[in-house]
Amino acid sequence: MKKWELSFPDKKIISNLMLKCGVSSLTAAVLASRGYSSPEAVMNAYEISELSDPFLIKDMQAAADAINEAVENGDKICVYGDYDCDGIMAAVMLYSYLLEIGADAVYYIPERAEGYGLNKDAVKSLCESGVQLIVTVDNGIAAVEESELIYQCGMKLVVTDHHQPGEALPHAEAVVDPHRNDCCSPFKYLCGAGVVLKLIAALDGGDYTMALEQFGDLAAIATIADIVSLTGENRFIVSYGMNLIENTDRPSLEALKEVCGLNDKELDSDSIGFGIAPRINAAGRFGSPRTAAELFLCEEPDKAADLAEELNRLNTERKNTETEIIKEIHSMIDENPMLIRERVIFLYGKNWHHGVIGIVASKITEQFGKPCFIASESSGEIRGSARSFGDFSVFEALKYCSDSLEKFGGHPGAGGFTIKSGMADEFNRLIQEFALKYHRNMPDFIIRPDAAVSPMELQLHNINGLKLLEPFGCQNEKPLFYLKNALVTDVVPIKDGLHSKLRLKYGTVYMNAFLFRVSPDELKIAKNETCDFIVTLDVYSFKGNEYISAVIKDYNKNSEEINAVCADSKLFEAILRGEDIPTADCRRILPVRDETAAIYKRIPDEGISSDALFSKMKQDIINYGKYLVSLEAMRQLGLIAYSSSNDRITRCPVRSKVDLLSAPILTELNRKATGTR
Numbered sequence: 001m002k003k004w005e006l007s008f009p010d011k012k013i014i015s016n017l018m019l020k021c022g023v024s025s026l027t028a029a030v031l032a033s034r035g036y037s038s039p040e041a042v043m044n045a046y047e048i049s050e051l052s053d054p055f056l057i058k059d060m061q062a063a064a065d066a067i068n069e070a071v072e073n074g075d076k077i078c079v080y081g082d083y084d085c086d087g088i089m090a091a092v093m094l095y096s097y098l099l100e101i102g103a104d105a106v107y108y109i110p111e112r113a114e115g116y117g118l119n120k121d122a123v124k125s126l127c128e129s130g131v132q133l134i135v136t137v138d139n140g141i142a143a144v145e146e147s148e149l150i151y152q153c154g155m156k157l158v159v160t161d162h163h164q165p166g167e168a169l170p171h172a173e174a175v176v177d178p179h180r181n182d183c184c185s186p187f188k189y190l191c192g193a194g195v196v197l198k199l200i201a202a203l204d205g206g207d208y209t210m211a212l213e214q215f216g217d218l219a220a221i222a223t224i225a226d227i228v229s230l231t232g233e234n235r236f237i238v239s240y241g242m243n244l245i246e247n248t249d250r251p252s253l254e255a256l257k258e259v260c261g262l263n264d265k266e267l268d269s270d271s272i273g274f275g276i277a278p279r280i281n282a283a284g285r286f287g288s289p290r291t292a293a294e295l296f297l298c299e300e301p302d303k304a305a306d307l308a309e310e311l312n313r314l315n316t317e318r319k320n321t322e323t324e325i326i327k328e329i330h331s332m333i334d335e336n337p338m339l340i341r342e343r344v345i346f347l348y349g350k351n352w353h354h355g356v357i358g359i360v361a362s363k364i365t366e367q368f369g370k371p372c373f374i375a376s377e378s379s380g381e382i383r384g385s386a387r388s389f390g391d392f393s394v395f396e397a398l399k400y401c402s403d404s405l406e407k408f409g410g411h412p413g414a415g416g417f418t419i420k421s422g423m424a425d426e427f428n429r430l431i432q433e434f435a436l437k438y439h440r441n442m443p444d445f446i447i448r449p450d451a452a453v454s455p456m457e458l459q460l461h462n463i464n465g466l467k468l469l470e471p472f473g474c475q476n477e478k479p480l481f482y483l484k485n486a487l488v489t490d491v492v493p494i495k496d497g498l499h500s501k502l503r504l505k506y507g508t509v510y511m512n513a514f515l516f517r518v519s520p521d522e523l524k525i526a527k528n529e530t531c532d533f534i535v536t537l538d539v540y541s542f543k544g545n546e547y548i549s550a551v552i553k554d555y556n557k558n559s560e561e562i563n564a565v566c567a568d569s570k571l572f573e574a575i576l577r578g579e580d581i582p583t584a585d586c587r588r589i590l591p592v593r594d595e596t597a598a599i600y601k602r603i604p605d606e607g608i609s610s611d612a613l614f615s616k617m618k619q620d621i622i623n624y625g626k627y628l629v630s631l632e633a634m635r636q637l638g639l640i641a642y643s644s645s646n647d648r649i650t651r652c653p654v655r656s657k658v659d660l661l662s663a664p665i666l667t668e669l670n671r672k673a674t675g676t677r
Contacts (some may be wrong), residue, residue, distance in 0.1 A: 001368075001369050001444070001445075001565065001566055001569050002369050002444075002445045002447050002451070002554055003444040003445065003446045003447070003563065003566050004446075004447055004448075004482075004534065004554070004556070004559055004562050005448045005560055006444050006445070006448075006449060006452060006482055007033045007448060007450060007451055008451070008452065009029050009032035009033045009450075009451055010032060010037075011580065013032040013037050014028040014030075014032050015028075015290065016037075016038075016039075016248065017032060017036070017039065017042065018033055018269075020039040021039050021042055021420075022459060023464030023465055023468060024038050024462045024463075024464075025454065025457060025462060025467060026367030026451070026457060026462045026463065026466060026479070026481075026537075027462075027465045027466055027468055027469060029450065030451065030466070030469065030479040031451045031469075032451040033451055034450065036413040038280065041557065042290070044234070044470075045094045045231065045353065045475070046383070046469065047059055048232060048233060048235045048236040050208075051198070051201075051208055051233050051236060051237070051589050052185065052186050052196035052233065052234065053206065054186060054199070054201045054202040054206055054208075055202060055206060055300075056184060056185040056186065057096070057176055057183055057185040057195075057198060058175075058177075058178055058180050058182055058183035058184070058185070059174035059175050059180075060174075060198065060202050061172035061177050061202070062173060062203070063158045063160065063173070063176045063199060064199070064202040064203050065136075066133070066156065066173040066174055067098075067133070067158060067199075067203060067513050068203060069104065070103070070132065070133045070156075070442075071098070071101060071103040071309065073180075074104055074131055074134070075104065075132040076104045076106070076129075076130050076131050076132050076133040077098060077103055077104065077105045077106075077131070077132070077134075077135060077647070078104075078105070078106050078107065078126050078133070078134050078135070079091050079094045079095045079098070079106070079107040079108070079111040079135050079137060080107075080108050080109075080118060080122075080126075080134050080135065080136045080137065080139070081107060081108070081136075081137050081138060081139070081230055081289075081293075082109065082110070082116060082117070082137075082139050082192070082289075083109055083110060083111065083116075083140045083283075083284030083289040084138075084173060084225070084226070084284055084289075085221065085225035085226065085277050085292075086138050086191045086192045086193055086222040086225060086226040086280055086283050086287075087109065087138035087139065087153070087181070087192055087223035087224055087294050088109060088136065088227075088283070088284070088289050088292045088296070089192075089193040089218040089219070089221055089280075089296070090137035090138045090160075090191075090192040090193040090195075090196040090222060090281060090295045091107050091109055091137055091138075091293060092107075092218060092293055092297060093193060093196050093197065093200065093215045093218050093219065094135065094137055094196050095107040095138075095201065095202065095297070096214075096215075096297065096324060096634035097200050097203070097211075097215070100477055101203075103192075106129075106131070106477075107293065108122060108126060108401050109290060109293055110122060110249055110289075111284075111288060111289070112284055112289075112354070112355060112655050114283065115482065116139065117136075117139040117140065117142065117143055117146075117617075118134075118136065118139065118143040118146040118147075118150075119146065119585065119613045120145075120146060123146055123149050123150055123153065123155075124149075124153070126155070127153040127154070127155055127376035130631055131155060132154075132155055132156065133155065133156045133157070133158065134150060134155060134156070134157050135157075136157070136158070136161065136423060137157050137158060137160050137161075137192055137193075137195075137196050138160075138161065138162065138174075138191070138192025138193070138195075138196075138451075139161055139163075139192070140157075140159035140160070140161050140170060140172075140649070141159060141161040141163050141164075141165045141166070141167070141169070141170070141177050141293075142163070142165075142166055142170075142174070142654025143159070143303045144166070144168050144169075144170050144171075145168050146170070147159075147170035147171040148171055150171075153340075153540075156173050157171070157172040157173065157174075158169065158172060158173050158174050158176070159172045159175045159176060159177070160174075160175045160176040160177070160192070160195050160196060160199055161176070161192065161195070162177060162178060162179065162189075162190050162191055162192050162194070162195050162228075162516075163177070163179070164179050165177060165179060165180055165181075167333070176195060176199065176429075177195070178190055178195070179639075184545050187230040187232045187233040187234075188221075189224040189228050189230045189231070189232065189234060190228065190233070190234065190323070191222050191223050191225075191234075192222065192226070192234075193218060193219045193221075193222030193223065193226075193227075193336070193375075193650070194219055194222070194223055194234065194237055196219070197211055197212070197215055197216070197219040197237065198211075200215060205454075206225065207614050212240055213244075213448065215592070216237065216241040216244050217239045217244040217248060217250065217253065218240045218241075218296065219237050219241055220237055220240070220241020220242055220244070220272070221236045221241070221245075221276060221277060221280070223237050223238050223241075223473075224238060224269050224272045224277060224471070225272070225273065225277035225280070225281065227473070227474045228474060229405070229473075229474050229475040229476075230471055230472065230474055230475060230476045231475050231476060231478070235471065237334060238269065238471040238473070239470075239471060240381055242267055242268070242269075242471060245257075245267055245272075246266075247268050247369075251298055251299055251300065251301045251303075251304035252298060252304050252307075252308070253306070254296045254301070254304070255295070255304040255305045255308035255309075256275075256276050256279060256295075256308050256311070257276075258305070258355050259279070259308045259309060259311070259312040260275035260276060260279070260312075261275075261651060262275055262276075262285055262448065268470060268471065268472070269470065269471040269473050270472070270478075276336075278315055278318070279311040279312055279314070279315045280292045280311065282311055282314040282317070282318045283311055283314060284355070285318055285353075285355030285356060286317050286321075286353075286355055287310070287314045288315040290316075291310055291311065291661070292311060292512060294596045295307040295308060295311065295634060297599055306609045311644070316482070318355065318356060321353050321355075321356055321599045322356045322359055322360060322363075324362065325349070325353070325356065325357070325360050326360060327645075328349065328352075329347055329349075329360070330643070330645035332347065332349075333644040334642070334643055334644055335643075337635075337642070337644070338576065340368050340370070340644065341514065341573045341576050341577065342432055342573075342577065343370070343435035343439070343442055343577075344366060344370060344371045344372070344392075344397075344429055344431050344432060344435045345365075345368060345370050345371065345372040345373070345500070346374075346375075346427070346428045346432075347364070347372070347374045347375070348371075348374075348375045348376075348377070348382075348424050348428075349374075349375075349376050349379070350376070350378070351378045352374070352375050352376035352378075353376075354376060354383055354385075356380070357374045357375075357376055357385045358385035358387070358414070358416075360374055361373070361374045361385050361386060361387040362387045365387045365389065365445070366445070369388070369444070369445030370445070371388035371392050371394070371397075371435075372386065372387055372388075373394075373397075373417075373431060374385040374386070374417055375417075375424060375427075377424075380421070381418065381425060382418065382419040382420075383416070383417070383418050383419075384414050384416065384417045384418070384419065385414070385415070385417075386398070386414060386415045387411065387413065387414050388412065388414070389413065389414055389443060389445055390444070390446075391414040391439075391443055392442065392443050393411075394410050394411070394412060394413060394415040394434070394441055395408075395409075395410045395411055395412060395415055396412075396413055396434075396438075397431055397434050397435070398417050399412065399535065400408055400430060400431075400433075401417075401427055401430040401431055401434065401627040403430070403431055404419060404420055404423040404426045405417050405418060405419060405420060405427070406418040406419070410561065415569060415655055417507060435522070436579075442570070443570055444566060445651070447480070447554050448480070449477045449480040449481055449482040449534045450480055450481065451479075451481060451482070452481070452482040452483075452484065453481040453482065453483065453537075454507070454525055455506050455507025455508060455509045456507070458506065458507075458511070458548055459508045459536075460539055460546050460548065463537045463538065463539050463548060464539055466479055477501065478486050478536045479536065479537070480534050480535070480536060480553060481534070481535055481536070481537055482532070482533075483504075483506055483532065483533040483534075483535060483550075484532050484534065484559075485530045485531075485648070486504045486505065486530065486531060486532070486533055486656040487504065487505040487528070487529075487530050488502050488503070488504060488525055488526070488527055488529055488530070488531060489503045489504065489505050489510075489527065490503035490527060491520050491526070491527050492504070492520075493519060493520050493525065496513075497519045497520065497521075498519060499514060499515065499517065499518065499519070500514070500515045500518050500519060500520050500522075500523060501513070501514055502515065502552070504533070504550070507547070511547070511548045511549060511550055512547070512549045512550070512589065513533065513535060513549070513550040513552050514549070514550070514552065515551075515552045516551070520653045521646060522645060522646035522648075523609070523646070524555070524557070524609035524611045524612065524646075524647055525555065525557065525609070525611070525612070526539075526612070529552070529557070529612070530557075531555050531556065531557050532552045532555065532556050532557070532559040532649075533552055533554075533555045534551065534552070534554045534555070534662070535550035535551060535552050535553060536550065536551045537550055539551070548568075555662065556611070557611045557612065557615050561624070562629055564623070564624060565624045568589060568623060568624040568625035569624065569628065570627055571585055571589060572589065572625055572628040572629060572632075575589075575629075575668070575672075576632070576665070576666070577667060581605070581672060583672065583673060583675060584641040585625075586669055586672040587626060587671040587673045589623065589625025589626050589628075589629055590626070590629065590666075590669050590671070590673045591622070591626040591627075591629055591630045591633075591666075593660050593661060595606075595620070595622055595630060596630040596633060596660050597621075597627055597632045597660065598617070598622075598635065599613070599617060599627065600630075600634060600639060600640070600651075601615050603640065603650070603651050607648050607650035607651075608648070608649055609646070609647050609648055609649070610631070610642075610647045610648070610649055610651070611647065613649060614627050629650065629665060629666070629669060632663075632664035632665045633660060633665050633666050636663045636664055637658050637660070637662070637663050638652055638654075638658075638663060639651070639652055639654060639658060640652060654677040665667060
């Protein structure tokens, strides 16, 4: 369950920003909500006009010297990339530049099956092929053992990376990584391709003109795709690169824009993040990353079109596979609801594609508001991916479970792991133990809209004004707005029912609001119902006219009670897990028979969403804890069925009289409430 934290920015600050920055009221409200109280602060954050000297990054001069020397000596150089969008773009950038200056260069991008970063088999193969210098891009900072092998083989190494270094740095001619403790560069949050952009400038004497003109577009794509902070110098890279992409004559981008349906459309960071980047990533997930690299190295439009179509096909396969895994997970949860009632969600399947389980983990985390660890067994190996939020650290959790793991890695928000054979259940036990021991109060999944918006503020110029804050991305997210009591006047399926379009009436304003990856059948609201929404706002053109549209990020019929609802939900789940609960809390959420029976009677024959049913019960002054306990009692007795995918409750056929009080949860809760054994 998601918790809403509403923001009400200071009106005086909003007025001041509107006056002195010349921005719309919505833009000023967003800036005020994000902590900007003066025009100077806004300018410092949003008006980035240049990149800092590339040689300020530790070892950049040494890297440039080593590479230039290899070029002059005619040494064979290998650019060693990674199979994600950032690693592919970085490899294409440096390899292309080296070819242009006459270097004897090759590139190597490992397949996903080889794993991330340098590997010993690849190092040996490159040595046998005559490579004399390896330059890593978007990897290498952790390759301590592999670096020693490189020198044992008589080769040299230059590392360029943007990931956090460990205690020891690899043996290399230069280790270029802004996150090094001894690096004094002013901006630390470049992606791998951003580091390479600076490396190319350094190789060209430190001037950015050529590097930006030739590779600014690829660096922008990688920066958006890798979800690094879109602040500071990254804003400059993305803004510059987006202009290049908009007017590109690069065959690869022309072909990708065509398959993405982006031709003749104004591009923004969403166009890259949800259109172009996923297709590049699909190559590494469902095919070979070389396909994407070949596309961006291709100069023939016909060949580029064919390669772009292949990436589009792989991306469709990725989406279909992702959908099938999520369907299977929902079926598992419907059969065993305790899977989502533990402190941490652990899901374990057979032959789930490793290329998408990280994406699936993110979606399950967002849907159920809990840290999620997903593992898949294939070919005798159990590999997994995890996502989290708040102060629950994936890395610390995996470290706690290390006795059940072959290997693991990651950071607070995400990680990967391999479970020892036969120890999946033990891993789950340890992960739940860690959560109980260190997170007695589990973090809430919180959505924070920037501001509440009134109907009178929903004007085209106000919404168009938000473009001044672009490009949007990590740490400069697209603004979220709170709409209170909007009326749903119509619900329309789109894309064969995969998505939903809601027609909303908000005051006197009508708008289309889109809910992606949720079909009309899965909605928790119906036509002619009012609801609170958190949305992003945009303007679209149709037949020469402009209209307001919204994308729904969350919706709730009971948002004013969300804190109490979240607290009762946590209490209810703690009871199911058998944790110790104060007697007073047990009494407060213990329903009497008539309350449970009243809930059952209000379930219509066609079924109803849980939110809608609870709204019907509010007139009976029943709290959310009693409501959840009643539903679980009826589920345990076979009176109702509950679907996790659409939060829908339906009645089950009843062939004999059922004693409601015999439900295990009511028996246990009554025992705790009365203090009996």
